[in-house]
Amino acid sequence: MSATMDTSAALALPPPETPEESRKGHRLHTVAVAAMTVLAAVTYLWGIERRPSGIQAYYAAAVRTMSESWSAFWWGGFDPAGFLSVDKVPGGLWPQALSVRLFGYSDMAQLLPQALVMAGCVPLLYAAVRRWAGPAAGLAGAAVLVTTPVWTVIARINAPDVYLMFCLLAVVYCATRGLKEGRAGSMAWAGLWLALGFQAKMLQAVILWGVVAAVYLCCAPPPWRRRTLHVAASSALALAVSLFWPLTAALMPAAARPYMDGSAGDSVWEMLFLYNGLSRVLDAGQEGLGPAPLTAGGAAGPLRLLGPEHAAQIGWLLPAALISLAVALLSARRAPRTDLLRSGWLLWGGWLLAYGLATSFAEGVHPYYTSSFAPAVAALAGAGAVAAARLWNGPWPGPVLLPLLIVVTTVWAVVILGDVPYAPPWSATAVAAAGGVALFLLVVSKISEFGGRPVGLLGAGVAAAGALLGPAVWSAATLDRPTSTVGAFFAMIEPVAGPSDYEAKAAAMLKVRRPLRAEELKAAEAALISAIPHADQGLHNYLRRRQGQARYLMATTGAELAAPYIARFGSAVLPMGGFTGGGPRPSAQELASLVEQGQVRYVLTGGYGVQNRANRDRTSWVHTSCRPVAPSAYGARRVQRAPVLYDCKESHELGR
Structure with missing residues (x-):
C-alpha cells in the first residue's frame, strides 16, 4: 500500500453512523453474536457422550479426586490417598472438579464447563475486536473463531487450555480499553485476568503480558511516567495473584499436602519453572522429569505451522491474517503514537507472533496447542477482511488487497485439502469454485455498470463463504467420529479436528501401506486394547x-x-x-x-x-x-x- 493511502480506511475504521443506524446495527450485531455463541455451544457439546470425546484419563482422575475432597481440590491431588499432586497448578481443573461435585462424575460433567467457556469466548472476542476495529470486524472475527477446527476440538477435551484462552481474551479486552482510555483500572483488570490465566496454564499465560506491556508503554494516551506506573502496578498485581497458590504450596509442610509431581525434591518452583518451563524449550529437565515426549506436532522450526499436522487445525486463514497485519502496519507507520487502530494491530499481531513462534520452536507440541493463538488469527483475519472490503471501492492501490486475500486464502485451502488424508473429495473443488466466483463478481462490479455495489457485496459474501468452508467442514467432521477402539485410542492420545484418519493411523502402526482389511482392523483393535491404559x-x-x-x-x-x-x-x-x-x-x-x-x-x-x-x-x-x-x-x-x-x-x- 502506498504511503498516501488513508490510514483510517486501511486499518478498518468503521464509517460514521447516524444514531438510528447505530441502534439498529447494535441490535443486529447482538442477535448475530448471540446466534454464533449458541451455535458454538451446541457444536461443542454435540454427541459428546456417544463419540470419542478425548477425555484424558490423567486429568479425569485428578478431577474425580479433587471433587471428593476440598483439600485435594486446593492442592490438585491426583490420587484419593493424597500421595501425589498433578504436575501443574490446579486452577485449570477447578471448574471441572466443581462441575463433577455438583452433577456427579461423568464425561458430560467434565466437558460441560469446557464447552461453555469456549462458547463464551465468542462474544468476548467480538467485544474486544469491536472496541478496536468496529462491529463488522468483530462479527467477522467471531465467525472465524467459531469455524476454527482446533477451537472445536479443544472444547471437546478435558484439558485446562480452555480457561487460558478465555483469560487471554479477557486480558486483550481490558488492554484495549486501557489503550483507548488510558486508565489504570483497565490495566489492573488485565493483570488480574493474566494471573487467572497463570492458574490455568502457568507460564504459557505470561507470554502475552510482554506484548501487552510493550504496546501499552508505546501507544497508550497517558504521559510516559503514568504509562510506566500503570504497567508496573498491573504487573505487580498479576505477580501477587499468580504466586498466591505456589506460595501456599511452598510454605505448607510437605506432610500436610501431596508430593509435587514434576519435581525431584517436592518443590513447587521446580515444577513451575523447570518441568513446565525451561524443559519445554530446552533439554533442561532432570533425568526422567521432563514432560513426556510427544510424537505429534512435526519437526520444530519456522515452517512447523505450515505442515500437515497443524495447517488443517489452525492454518486456513493464517496467511490472510499475516498479510492483513503487514499491510495495516505498513499503512499506519505515520499514524500518531496513540492511534488506537494501529495499537490494536500491534496487540493482536504480537499475540499471534509470540505464541506462534513459541509453538513453532517448542521441543514437543500437540496439534491442539495451536489453540493458544487461534483468537489472534481470527481477529486479524476478520479485521483484515473487513478492511479489504472497505478498500475495494477506494483509490488505488487499496482495491488490490481484497483480491489478494481471496487468491491466497483459496490457493492455500486447496493445498491443505490436498495434503491431508480423508478430506471430502468435493471440498477442494468447492473452495476453488467459491474463490473463482467471488473474483468474477468483484471484477464485474468494477468494470460493468450492471449490478455495481450489490454485485460487489455478493462477491465479498461468496469469498467469505469460500474462506470459511474448509475450516467449517473440518470442524463439523470432528463431531462425527467413529466409536471404535481405534477411534477412542487416537482421540485420547492425539486430539485433532477433521475427518477421521484413524484407520490410516492404525495401518501405519501395523506397518501396512494400504487400507486395512476387516480382520486386520480387528487385530489392530486387539493390540490397542492391550496398549490403552484402561480400568479392568x-x-x-x-x-x-x-x-x-x-x-x-x-x-x-x-x-x-x-x-x-x-x-x-x-x-x-x-x-x-x-x-x-x-x-x-x-x-x-x-x-x-x-x-x-x-x-x-x-x-x-x-x-x-x-x-x-x-x-x-x-x-x-x-x-x-x-x-x-x-x-x-x-x-x-x-x-x-x-x-x-x-x-x-x-x-x-x-x-x-
Missing part, C-alpha cells in the same frame, strides 16, 4: 477382595496406569513416579517399606513411562521381590505388552 473390572474386583487393611488398592509404574482406576472407581492407587513414571517417589526402598507395613500388596507394571534410574530401581525390586499373578486369576487373557500384576505380600525387605 475383573482386575479391580480381584484386588478389592484382597485389599484387606492395605491403604492402597495397588501401586502402578506411573500415573498412566493408575489414572483409569482412579477415574472410574475412585480407588486409592499409588502412582509411582508420577505423570512420566520417572519421578523419584517412592524410591525402591520406600516401596519396600510400604509393602512391609502392609500399605501396599499389589503392583501393576507396564505402560510407557520414562525408563530412568528411579523407575528401573522400582521395577527391578518388584521383579525380584514379588511374584507375577496369572491374568486368568482375574478373568483376563495374557496379551503381549499388557500390564503385569505382581503380588508382594510376602516381601518384607529390598531384594528378597
Whole structure:
C-alpha cells in the first residue's frame, strides 16, 4: 500500500453512523453474536457422550479426586490417598472438579464447563475486536473463531487450555480499553485476568503480558511516567495473584499436602519453572522429569505451522491474517503514537507472533496447542477482511488487497485439502469454485455498470463463504467420529479436528501401506486394547477382595496406569513416579517399606513411562521381590505388552 493511502480506511475504521443506524446495527450485531455463541455451544457439546470425546484419563482422575475432597481440590491431588499432586497448578481443573461435585462424575460433567467457556469466548472476542476495529470486524472475527477446527476440538477435551484462552481474551479486552482510555483500572483488570490465566496454564499465560506491556508503554494516551506506573502496578498485581497458590504450596509442610509431581525434591518452583518451563524449550529437565515426549506436532522450526499436522487445525486463514497485519502496519507507520487502530494491530499481531513462534520452536507440541493463538488469527483475519472490503471501492492501490486475500486464502485451502488424508473429495473443488466466483463478481462490479455495489457485496459474501468452508467442514467432521477402539485410542492420545484418519493411523502402526482389511482392523483393535491404559473390572474386583487393611488398592509404574482406576472407581492407587513414571517417589526402598507395613500388596507394571534410574530401581525390586499373578486369576487373557500384576505380600525387605 502506498504511503498516501488513508490510514483510517486501511486499518478498518468503521464509517460514521447516524444514531438510528447505530441502534439498529447494535441490535443486529447482538442477535448475530448471540446466534454464533449458541451455535458454538451446541457444536461443542454435540454427541459428546456417544463419540470419542478425548477425555484424558490423567486429568479425569485428578478431577474425580479433587471433587471428593476440598483439600485435594486446593492442592490438585491426583490420587484419593493424597500421595501425589498433578504436575501443574490446579486452577485449570477447578471448574471441572466443581462441575463433577455438583452433577456427579461423568464425561458430560467434565466437558460441560469446557464447552461453555469456549462458547463464551465468542462474544468476548467480538467485544474486544469491536472496541478496536468496529462491529463488522468483530462479527467477522467471531465467525472465524467459531469455524476454527482446533477451537472445536479443544472444547471437546478435558484439558485446562480452555480457561487460558478465555483469560487471554479477557486480558486483550481490558488492554484495549486501557489503550483507548488510558486508565489504570483497565490495566489492573488485565493483570488480574493474566494471573487467572497463570492458574490455568502457568507460564504459557505470561507470554502475552510482554506484548501487552510493550504496546501499552508505546501507544497508550497517558504521559510516559503514568504509562510506566500503570504497567508496573498491573504487573505487580498479576505477580501477587499468580504466586498466591505456589506460595501456599511452598510454605505448607510437605506432610500436610501431596508430593509435587514434576519435581525431584517436592518443590513447587521446580515444577513451575523447570518441568513446565525451561524443559519445554530446552533439554533442561532432570533425568526422567521432563514432560513426556510427544510424537505429534512435526519437526520444530519456522515452517512447523505450515505442515500437515497443524495447517488443517489452525492454518486456513493464517496467511490472510499475516498479510492483513503487514499491510495495516505498513499503512499506519505515520499514524500518531496513540492511534488506537494501529495499537490494536500491534496487540493482536504480537499475540499471534509470540505464541506462534513459541509453538513453532517448542521441543514437543500437540496439534491442539495451536489453540493458544487461534483468537489472534481470527481477529486479524476478520479485521483484515473487513478492511479489504472497505478498500475495494477506494483509490488505488487499496482495491488490490481484497483480491489478494481471496487468491491466497483459496490457493492455500486447496493445498491443505490436498495434503491431508480423508478430506471430502468435493471440498477442494468447492473452495476453488467459491474463490473463482467471488473474483468474477468483484471484477464485474468494477468494470460493468450492471449490478455495481450489490454485485460487489455478493462477491465479498461468496469469498467469505469460500474462506470459511474448509475450516467449517473440518470442524463439523470432528463431531462425527467413529466409536471404535481405534477411534477412542487416537482421540485420547492425539486430539485433532477433521475427518477421521484413524484407520490410516492404525495401518501405519501395523506397518501396512494400504487400507486395512476387516480382520486386520480387528487385530489392530486387539493390540490397542492391550496398549490403552484402561480400568479392568475383573482386575479391580480381584484386588478389592484382597485389599484387606492395605491403604492402597495397588501401586502402578506411573500415573498412566493408575489414572483409569482412579477415574472410574475412585480407588486409592499409588502412582509411582508420577505423570512420566520417572519421578523419584517412592524410591525402591520406600516401596519396600510400604509393602512391609502392609500399605501396599499389589503392583501393576507396564505402560510407557520414562525408563530412568528411579523407575528401573522400582521395577527391578518388584521383579525380584514379588511374584507375577496369572491374568486368568482375574478373568483376563495374557496379551503381549499388557500390564503385569505382581503380588508382594510376602516381601518384607529390598531384594528378597
